[in-house]
Amino acid sequence: MTTKKENGAQWILLIAVFCIATCGLIYELVAGTLASYLLGDSVTQFSTIIGTYLFAMGIGSFFSKYFNNDILKWFIKIEILIGLIGGFSSATLFLLFPLVVSFRLVLYVMVLITGVLVGLEIPLLMRILKDKIEFKDLVSKVFSFDYIGALLASLIFPLILVPHLGLIRTSLFFGIINIAVGWYLAHYFTAQIKQAGLIKAIAILALLVEVVAFVFSDNIMSYSESLTYRDNVVYATSSPYQRIVITKNKRELRLHLNGNLQFSSADEYRYHEALVHPALSSVTDLKNVLVLGGGDGLAVREILKYPSVEKIQLVDLDAVMTKLFSTQEILVKLNEGSLSNKKVTVKNEDAFLWLTNCKQKYDAVVVDFPDPSNFSIGKLYSTMFYDLLKKVINPGGVAVIQSTSPYVAPKSFWCINNTIRAAGFFTMPYHNYVPSFGEWGYIIASADSDRHWFVNYPAGLKFLNPAVMQQMFVFPQDMQYNKPVPANKLNNQVLVGYFEEEWDKYLD
Template identity: 50%
Template sequence: MAEEEGPKVDGPSLAFVLLLSVLVVATCGLIYELLAGTLASYLLGDSVTQFSTVIGAYLFAMGIGSWLSRYVHGDELGIFLRVELMIALLGGWSAAALFLLFPVVGDFRFALYTLVLAIGTLVGLEIPLLIRILKNRFAFRELVSNVLTFDYVGALLASVLFPLVLVPQLGMIRTGFVFGIANVAVALALIWVLRRSRRVGWDLAAALLVLATLVGGLANAEQLQRWSEVAFYDEPVVYARSTRFQRIVLTRRGDDLRLYLNGNLQFSSRDEYRYHEALVWPALGRVADPANVLILGGGDGLAAREVLRDPKVRAVTLVDLDPEMTRLFRDSRTLAALNRGSLASPRLRVENADAFGWIRRARGSYDVIIVDFPDPTEFALGKLYTESFYREVARILKPDGVMTVQSTSPLIAPRSYWTVASTLEAAGLTARGYHAYVPSFGEWGFTMAGHGALPATPRLPAGLRFLTAESEPLMYDFPPDMARRPTPVNRLDNQALVRSFAEEWGHYEG
């Protein structure tokens, strides 16, 4: 028996709306997939794992949706319209819902993948339904060509717009709502075309209701983001912004100002001096004439503050990926007071660039190199802890120069910590580990390195709040639970550090 095709409508206008809808639904579908993958990376870390599993689950769900489309008999237009509205509601609210759920649900991954599977299944229904609706309006060859062309163009639009425009300009929550509204627009366009050939009252009411929720969500996106972050950080949020590269959040409770990048604590103003004195002075103080200093990372200007204490330092180059980070800590009066205006110093030059690419192009040489990257929670950061990277750093470190690397906790993640030393040694450097207690982080580790034997004692300036000539030598003593152990070399092709870091910190936090 032939399938019921439903009432006839104006063929050219319907065909145009449906082909245009292919472009819109393809763009929206990929945006929801990218939102889920990016959000999972922000909240759970290890971007490769999160994107791989989210994309895999999403594509699997699309396959389920395509398979289920065989059970749709008749009124394909009506069902397609309702599927659009369900996708608009789920996809549009997906980012806001996941942000709000993360601090309060015990198993966030269950919520994440349930939503991914639901959206993916609905998206998988769309193209088969569209093909069946259009089959009597185009020759088969032309139909497949048109549908796939619009589908792939939509995917390209989403993949370009998402990182370059949507996340930095709108943020993830607003992006979800905007594309949910785009799905509703497709449904409303179909309702308009079909208004003379079928009853559309209930569909129109449903579309307007979904649209109202999405517009309301878009209007209150900033408040939704703040609710989620207050619940997540359990501290008053005083600044929050998504950039092309990360989510920057500042919280304040009393006199304690804290910086979080992608949910990970970077410093607390109450004790950051311990971390930054320990990071900078064991290396800087071991060079007799540290005229030229390179800081990799450290966009908050706090390591630069310590470096600029030394009057022997004539030039500092700071390389940090995110211009929003360095701008914020240069222009905010409160934050500039914390770093003592280091980012506006005439002795300092800021380079906003990816450190891996910058270091490979770098010429000249440096007396001291301070490496202050976030922990290797994902492969994009892990590459900055590899043998390849350290070889390039060693190339521009003067023969008598000294470098130091923040290296995570030797107590919580000893394998990860000592992997940094093994990797520096594989790059041809002499490495020496040391550690300090920072209350916000606990026992924290650093690794000093140079081309030969490292000087025994550093010169320390007056006015330091943590390091003294008596306490500095004690930092090189490791008790048995933090002592060195055999570890692999972290290379680009194995990223051993990212895996051990995720395992050790996951065990500690779990």
């Protein structure tokens, strides 16, 4: 029969299992999210990081058999070490990203070290508990607490931690939990541990270091971004979907999402005029317009130049973006207050799901999504998406889709064109030069070609005129791709592979 003290020790160790399981999965999720922020292609990053992490845990579990003496002491030391390495993992990676040549190597080394240490925890803890709990109960209890901790981590990470703490604070917070568990175990089992006082002192020192880092985490992030961006960072925040950074110099304001430039205030008008006006100027009775993406309100600004427009529906996933461009004075000035215009309604929803349930029809649709750099965005360039898009366009209506650079990524550009055609649209590809990006591509989609094109565009544009518009539909040989390119289907997403291949080659 177990004594009250032995029973208390069991529960303390089982609660430790719950805590370390939660912390271990959080470090894995932080690494995957950070990699997708900095390197793109979230599916690839999460897949390879999860695989590496689990492999490292297997190595840790294997080497746990070589710990034969003072197992409890070793377990506590490992807890403190994991708390330090895992806790500082995101801060370290953010700081090193702009400084090291091979960031992927640093990332995977850190994932390996953390995984090995986490893999040591459960086997050591089970050996500590084997004399206190019958084997069948030991296995069931340890893994029950382990899986419950993993469930908690997977729920709170996207819903609470990333939106409210950010990645640096999240990893530091759980590093503090790891170290606190180590300190408490050293305190509770002081009589059974050699040099327990020294271990507790080290744990307290490590806790203090992490608490200080937690308090100054915004400074760490700001310093990291000052290394990444050549201009002054004037605003930075994390939404549940992306890292939003705005930089400024004497000449321009720039928006970066997950490290990728989205626009420069110096020349964004070239992009947005080219995106909006060739399509909308070809609609004779333009009243209702749908904008998918474009949470900065700059495309909406251009649409509002048509007096006949009565309603504009904007659908953008990220509420942080649309709020930012509706409330910040410098950004509202840039989009001329478009998101607050009485004609505009904003919905913060996934455009794919929103289209699935949409019953309204529109005279024009402007599709301004980020480039298809990962599978979650790639679905918005699929035949299924364009089939949904076709259903919401009125007879005589048009759509226009931003379609990446036909110079840097011609295979990707023409894949998008072929995908739109596969959905039953007539297409008109075109391009223009934007100094911040280079040559950029767009595709007009309509039910047929029987219409008067480009006749109703508004006056007072900075970039477009009839002569410029004609030139945009001529593609030089180096923007062509003469080999057959399949359509991008939801079940294969070939476009994401093309895009990654072409842009990686260009950036290297």
